[in-house]
Amino acid sequence: MSKVVNRAGSPYLERNKSFGRWYRKNYIGWLFILLAVAGISLFYFYPMGRALLLSFQSGMGSNLEYVGLNNYIRLFSDPTFIAALTNTFIYLLIQVPIMILLALFFSVLLNDATLKFKGFFRTAIFLPCVTSLVAYAVIFKYLFGVDGLINQFLMDLSLISQPLNWLSDPVLAKITIIAAITWRWTGYNMIFYLSALQNIDRSMYEAARIDGATSFQQFFYITVPMLKPIILFTSIISTIGTLQIFDEIMNITNGGPGNATLSISMYIYNLSFEYSPDFGYAATVSYVIVILVVILSLIQFKVAGDDK
Amino acid sequence: MEDFRFKKSWLSALVLLTFLVLAACSSDEEGGASEEGEAAEDPDTITAWAWDPNFNIAALETAKESYDGDVELDVIENAQDDIVSKLNTGLSSGTMKGMPNIVLIEDQRAQSFLQSYPEAFFPIDDYINPEDFASYKLAPTSLDDKQYGLPFDTGVTGLFFRTDYLEEAGYTMEDLTDITWEEYIEIGQDVKETTGKDMISLDPNDLGLIRVMIQSAGAWYVDEEGTNVNIEGNEPLRKAFENYKAMMEADFVKANSDWSQFIASFNSGDVATVPSGNWIGASIEAEESQAGDWAVAPIPRLDMEGAVNASNQGGSSFYVLNVPGKEKAAEFLGQTFGENEEFYQDLVNDVGAIGTYTPASDGEAYQTENEFFGGQSLISDFSTWVEDIPSVNYGMHTYSIEDILAAEMQNYLKGKSLDDAFADAQAQAEAQLK
Numbered sequence: 001m002s003k004v005v006n007r008a009g010s011p012y013l014e015r016n017k018s019f020g021r022w023y024r025k026n027y028i029g030w031l032f033i034l035l036a037v038a039g040i041s042l043f044y045f046y047p048m049g050r051a052l053l054l055s056f057q058s059g060m061g062s063n064l065e066y067v068g069l070n071n072y073i074r075l076f077s078d079p080t081f082i083a084a085l086t087n088t089f090i091y092l093l094i095q096v097p098i099m100i101l102l103a104l105f106f107s108v109l110l111n112d113a114t115l116k117f118k119g120f121f122r123t124a125i126f127l128p129c130v131t132s133l134v135a136y137a138v139i140f141k142y143l144f145g146v147d148g149l150i151n152q153f154l155m156d157l158s159l160i161s162q163p164l165n166w167l168s169d170p171v172l173a174k175i176t177i178i179a180a181i182t183w184r185w186t187g188y189n190m191i192f193y194l195s196a197l198q199n200i201d202r203s204m205y206e207a208a209r210i211d212g213a214t215s216f217q218q219f220f221y222i223t224v225p226m227l228k229p230i231i232l233f234t235s236i237i238s239t240i241g242t243l244q245i246f247d248e249i250m251n252i253t254n255g256g257p258g259n260a261t262l263s264i265s266m267y268i269y270n271l272s273f274e275y276s277p278d279f280g281y282a283a284t285v286s287y288v289i290v291i292l293v294v295i296l297s298l299i300q301f302k303v304a305g306d307d308k
Numbered sequence: 309m310e311d312f313r314f315k316k317s318w319l320s321a322l323v324l325l326t327f328l329v330l331a332a333c334s335s336d337e338e339g340g341a342s343e344e345g346e347a348a349e350d351p352d353t354i355t356a357w358a359w360d361p362n363f364n365i366a367a368l369e370t371a372k373e374s375y376d377g378d379v380e381l382d383v384i385e386n387a388q389d390d391i392v393s394k395l396n397t398g399l400s401s402g403t404m405k406g407m408p409n410i411v412l413i414e415d416q417r418a419q420s421f422l423q424s425y426p427e428a429f430f431p432i433d434d435y436i437n438p439e440d441f442a443s444y445k446l447a448p449t450s451l452d453d454k455q456y457g458l459p460f461d462t463g464v465t466g467l468f469f470r471t472d473y474l475e476e477a478g479y480t481m482e483d484l485t486d487i488t489w490e491e492y493i494e495i496g497q498d499v500k501e502t503t504g505k506d507m508i509s510l511d512p513n514d515l516g517l518i519r520v521m522i523q524s525a526g527a528w529y530v531d532e533e534g535t536n537v538n539i540e541g542n543e544p545l546r547k548a549f550e551n552y553k554a555m556m557e558a559d560f561v562k563a564n565s566d567w568s569q570f571i572a573s574f575n576s577g578d579v580a581t582v583p584s585g586n587w588i589g590a591s592i593e594a595e596e597s598q599a600g601d602w603a604v605a606p607i608p609r610l611d612m613e614g615a616v617n618a619s620n621q622g623g624s625s626f627y628v629l630n631v632p633g634k635e636k637a638a639e640f641l642g643q644t645f646g647e648n649e650e651f652y653q654d655l656v657n658d659v660g661a662i663g664t665y666t667p668a669s670d671g672e673a674y675q676t677e678n679e680f681f682g683g684q685s686l687i688s689d690f691s692t693w694v695e696d697i698p699s700v701n702y703g704m705h706t707y708s709i710e711d712i713l714a715a716e717m718q719n720y721l722k723g724k725s726l727d728d729a730f731a732d733a734q735a736q737a738e739a740q741l742k
Contacts, residue, residue: 060704061424062400079736080712146563167565168512170718253565256513258715273393275708276420279400 055287057280064280071284081285083259084267087174088243091263095178096238100231102186107193108223122194126187133184137251140180141167144252170260173253177261180248185241189234196230197223232304239296243289264289351633353380354640356410356626359388362590364412364460364624366659371644374651379636384408392417399425407629409637412460414624415448419534420704421627422451429456430628435642442664444699447534449625456627458641459664463585463623464694465520466604467492468592470505471682473580477502484605486617489521489551492583492608493558499580500560507560507580509573515710515717516621517583521548524619525610526698529710529737534703537741539713540734546726547610553721583607585621586690590660592680599680606693618696623664662690669694709737 057064058071075081109115110122128136143149144166151163166172200223208218224231246265249255255262255270264285271282358364365383372381386394391411398407399421407428413421422429431454438446441459449457467484474484477499484495496507510517522528525544530537539545555561562579564570573579575595582588592602606617626645628637644651645665652668655661656676668674669691678686716729 060420061396062402063424063426074739077739080715080740083715141566145565145569147569165563168563254513255711256714258513258718259711260715260718270708270711273389273396274711276704277396277400277424 051283051286054280054283057283058278059280061277061279067280071281074281075284075288080259080262081264081267084262084264085288087259087261088245088263090174091178091181091245092239092242095181096235096242098178099182099186099189099238100235102182103189103234104193104224104227104231106186107190107197108219110190111194111197125190128184128186129188129191131184133247134251136184137180137248140176140183140248141252144176167253168257170257173257173261177248177252180252181242181245184248185238189238192230192234193227196227200226228304232300236297236300239300240293243292243296351636352378353382354409354633354637355382355384356412356637357384357386357391357394357408358412359386359391361385363587363659363661367460367655367661368410370654370658371640371651374648374654375640375644377636377640377643379640381640388414395421399428404428404629404631407631409629409631409633410641411627411629412624413457413627414622415445415457415463416702416706418448418457418625418627419451419702422456423704428630430630430634430638431456432458432628432638432642435638436646440646440665440667442666442694442697444620444697445623445625445664447699448702457625458627458645459625460645461587461623461661462664462690462694462697463587463620464662464690464697465583465585465607465619465621466690466693467607468574468582468584468588468602468604470577470580470598470601471603472601473499473503473505481603481605486606487608488611488615489547489608490554490611492581493551493554496555496560496581497558500558503580505580506562506573506578507558508555508583509562509564509570509579510555511564511566511570512556512718512721513565513714515714518545518548518552518713518717519706519710520583520607520619520621521551521610523698523700524607524617525612525615526700528700528702529706529713530701530703532701534701537705537709537734537737539709539737540730542730543612544610544615546730547612549717549720549726549729551610552717556721585623586662586686587622589686600682602681603684604681604686604689616696616698618693618698620697656687662687662694664694666695705737705741708740709733712736712740 054064055071056066056068058067059065106125110118110125115121145151146163146165148166150166151160154160155163164172166176204222204226205218208222213221244265245263246269249261249263249266250269253261255266268282268285271278271285356368358368360366365385368381368383372383375381391413395407395411395413398404433455436455436458438450438455442462445457445459445462446455449455449459469484471481474480474495477495479495479498487495492507499505499507519528522542522544525547527538527542527544529539529542529545562573564573571591574582574592575598577598582592589604592598607619609615609617626641628634628641645663649665649668649671652663652665653671653673655663656671656673669688674687674691675685676687677683712733716724716733719732720726720729
């Protein structure tokens with residue numbers, strides 16, 4: 001706070017350095033944010049605190065009792081949780097890079113000054129993002145059904161001789177989920193890149209071209225470095241999104257076959273609503289997501305080398 | 309400076325006011341709740357939650373018409389999943405505000421609610437005579453010798469089959485009556501060979517048929533007390549898994565991955581049989597062009613001692629929540645579903661629902677012949693089979709164990725030995741249900 005005021009360079013403040021004066025002067029600023037702080041504390045931090053307490057309890061429904069760290073210990077010997085965690089990481093490691101690269105690719109294509117029907121293509125790629133998660137998931141389910149369009153298409157091309165059981169084969173079901181999320185979210189990320197690309201000074205490319213840089217060199221030595229903060233931002237957002245993935249899995253495969261597509265969020269849902277409710281353990285599993293998001297975001301910041 | 313001080317005090321006043329309003333709001337809410345709790349001890353309107361407008365909601369509406377008491381019943385339609393999550397969130401929050409008076413709960417889930425929220429439900433022993441109902445419905449709907457649920461529909465199973473396809477393959481109703489699942493599989497192979505039609509449609513991720521098979525032998529995923537996991541050494545379950553795999557490998561299974569594909573599999577005429585709870589009848593009859601082509605045989609049984617040709621799939625019961633108006637709600641249920649035989653005839657005629665109130669099964673409506681099923685007295689047949697359904701204690705972990713088993717089923721189908729699969733499932737379930 002003081003930094004902000006100082007930067008504004010208020011001469012009044014420079015002259016009165018005592019804390020009391022500073023505090024009184026800033027009192028009014030605090031008042032302005034007080035409501036927001038109270039709201040966030042009440043509706044954000046308080047539930048987070050309660051959830052943390054809940055994660056140390058266990059029992060069915062309302063018969064909860066404190067069990068210390070037992071829930072956290074239980075995580076390590078819970079094969080369903082480990083399966084859910086593994087699946088989520090498979091989605092993360094395969095889907096996020098594919099999506100980020102695709103989004104980058106599309107945005108660079110669409111940013112080309114010579115491209116015609118730019119508006120149309122941009123809308124077309126962004127359009128999946130405005131569809132409802134449930135609606136598109138159901139459509140994907142039918143597309144990838146045994147009698148679905150994808151199977152018919154592949155059969156007509158003679159790529160396969162028998163319809164594939166997309167949704168009941170463990171590997172194919174994961175591919176279906178990854179295809180679905182990629183379709184839904186690529187356009188969303190592309191918009192970030194597009195707007196960032198608009199901010200790159202065209203004279204840099206011009207200068208590079210005069211120096212004889214190829215398109216590839218321009219992409220890797222100008223576009224990518226200039227987009228670095230946005231790439232970092234989108235990969236963090238996508239990572240968080242993938243860790244929380246729920247709607248697609250619930251609607252397309254319902255976690256199946258077996259546990260092959262189960263995600264952490266879906267497991268939390270099952271623990272709370274499908275099985276005999278154990279909200280304590282469900283809260284513990286939710287905290288795993290929190291911890292993972294923090295760790296992964298830290299790693300991404302480090303890797304991206306943002307040392308400011 | 310004067311001006312500034314004024315502003316400051318004005319702002320603090322504003323903040324103070326906001327807090328006062330917020331505090332007032334919250335205390336007002338509490339006041340409202342307790343007030344309602346006392347003053348609204350006997351509301352004129354009771355609410356009920358159910359999920360199927362053509363079935364259980366229609367049944368409640370029929371009950372309302374036949375009820376003489378002065379009470380308004382407000383039936384609210386909610387998807388079943390929504391009812392489950394609303395009950396869980398509502399009851400666990402400790403406040404009963406917004407909860408209905410009557411709620412419909414699936415039998416296999418009932419124990420989990422009754423045991424998780426001991427104070428939330430109102431026992432209705434004083435309003436009904438539990439012995440009037442099919443015995444297999446009582447274990448899941450009661451707890452500690454108190455009857456909480458009013459048994460509603462039966463999920464008695466039957467083997468729905470296409471008479472024309474089966475005839476083409478050389479089988480009649482008699483050949484399908486009282487058979488084992490092994491015989492069923494043989495017949496299925498014949499049907500596939502002669503007619504080219506698949507025998508059955510299955511969702512590899514849904515073990516509903518496994519449950520049907522094991523209940524016919526009086527077994528479940530848990531032991532009789534409903535608490536201990538019973539997978540390893542569960543002979544009926546082993547047989548059921550073997551049958552399931554044999555079906556999957558017999559190349560007469562049309563795979564489906566959701567409910568609508570399942571319905572489509574028989575409405576389109578692609579499969580020859582549908583072993584299912586009786587409630588599937590409505591969906592089969594929906595395809596009018598197939599009228600006269602269907603009949604229902606008793607469900608096949610497991611090839612072992614003690615197994616009968618009767619089982620159950622699904623079925624639910626009404627529960628009264630411990631909120632103001634509970635006596636009225638219990639009275640309403642008791643005088644309609646609990647004792648009104650005539651009402652049960654209406655239920656059969658108008659809604660097509662087969663209740664589990666045994667005195668009603670002598671009624672006229674139960675004897676009606678069903679033209680769609682070639683003149684078979686379907687309801688009468690079903691209610692005969694209801695009496696044979698072995699009673700099992702579902703316990704409270706059916707769905708969590710089933711998810712574990714579904715994963716092991718995949719492994720088993722891929723070649724893991726059944727001993728290993730069951731041992732793993734047993735260990736995993738025990739760890740989870742500690």
